[in-house]
Amino acid sequence: MPLACNEGGFVVTYEIMDKKYVGSGIVLLLLTVLLVAGGRYQYRKLSSDRAANETLSTATEEPKKEEISETASAPEDPSEEVLYRAVPADVVTAEGLRVNHPENAEAGKIIYLTFDDGPCMYTAKLLGILDKYNVKATFFVTDMTPEYEYMIYEEKSSGHSVGVHSYSHVYDKIYESEDAFWADFNLMNNVIYKYTGEKTDIIRFPGGSSNEISKFNPGIMTRLVAETGDRGLYYFDWNVICGDADGAKTSAEIYNNIVNGIAEKIPTLEDGEEIVILCHDNHEITVNAMEDVINWGLDQGYTFLPLTKDSYPKHHTIHN
Numbered sequence: 001m002p003l004a005c006n007e008g009g010f011v012v013t014y015e016i017m018d019k020k021y022v023g024s025g026i027v028l029l030l031l032t033v034l035l036v037a038g039g040r041y042q043y044r045k046l047s048s049d050r051a052a053n054e055t056l057s058t059a060t061e062e063p064k065k066e067e068i069s070e071t072a073s074a075p076e077d078p079s080e081e082v083l084y085r086a087v088p089a090d091v092v093t094a095e096g097l098r099v100n101h102p103e104n105a106e107a108g109k110i111i112y113l114t115f116d117d118g119p120c121m122y123t124a125k126l127l128g129i130l131d132k133y134n135v136k137a138t139f140f141v142t143d144m145t146p147e148y149e150y151m152i153y154e155e156k157s158s159g160h161s162v163g164v165h166s167y168s169h170v171y172d173k174i175y176e177s178e179d180a181f182w183a184d185f186n187l188m189n190n191v192i193y194k195y196t197g198e199k200t201d202i203i204r205f206p207g208g209s210s211n212e213i214s215k216f217n218p219g220i221m222t223r224l225v226a227e228t229g230d231r232g233l234y235y236f237d238w239n240v241i242c243g244d245a246d247g248a249k250t251s252a253e254i255y256n257n258i259v260n261g262i263a264e265k266i267p268t269l270e271d272g273e274e275i276v277i278l279c280h281d282n283h284e285i286t287v288n289a290m291e292d293v294i295n296w297g298l299d300q301g302y303t304f305l306p307l308t309k310d311s312y313p314k315h316h317t318i319h320n
């Protein structure tokens with residue numbers, strides 16, 4: 001049935017179709033609605049997934065951006081640079097530290113750090129601390145812990161002095177006779193030779209030249225001291241103790257003993273005498289105190305040097 005064509009669109013078309021086309025049109029319409037609805041769902045789902053992904057990627061990427069920007073801005077201001085260096089001690093560079101300069105040593109402002117009874121399990125850590133500040137020290141070595149005797153090579157090659165203390169460090173044995181003493185001395189100097197390629201000419205008597213533990217053999221210290229000169233050797237005692245062999249229990253005590261000991265010693269120093277500190281590297285508290293001791297010494301204008309045969313011969317009064 002013909003109808004006016006200008007009544008418009010869908011209704012007109014619908015009216016002129018026969019029933020078969022009308023049925024097909026309804027199916028098409030439903031399919032279209034379903035497709036559009038499905039498409040909109042898919043779009044929404046994709047959008048929400050993308051949003052979720054963006055949230056995730058934001059969470060993982062943002063800290064990286066911050067890290068990069070912080071690192072990049074650090075060197076701009078020198079004061080900031082110092083702050084950055086001060087926090088992680090392990091990555092502090094040598095140029096960021098006040099370090100020891102042996103070539104600038106001045107008479108009256110010298111400290112000789114001396115370490116007896118090693119090498120041992122703490123010696124490597126101590127060498128690391130000394131190296132960090134370019135501090136040179138003196139090791140009077142023993143063979144009490146032979147598994148660490150190879151550290152003598154590390155000591156010498158790091159620029160420290162190595163002297164004989166004792167092979168066995170057993171007082172009854174080494175002070176039994178002069179022969180026994182020099183036999184023990186030679187054993188230790190042979191170990192030093194094995195690791196450094198040279199024998200040493202410096203020595204510290206076990207207990208010091210002033211020891212009284214050797215009195216079971218009257219006069220032996222007097223005779224041994226005289227013989228060091230005959231053998232072309234140089235012996236060294238000390239004038240400040242850190243107290244690690246006298247009951248100190250903490251690194252703070254070690255530090256205080258050294259700082260106070262130096263203050264007490266200074267007024268009585270003889271002409272040419274310098275500070276010689278007795279320490280033992282087989283005491284962990286002593287090793288752990290060294291960084292503070294070194295920083296204090298450098299702040300006070302001291303230079304740390306290793307003992308050599310030309311150093312001021314700090315000798316105790318002999319009691320046996």
Ligand SMILES: [Zn+2]
Nearest residue numbers: 116117206207
């Ligand atoms: Zn000793």
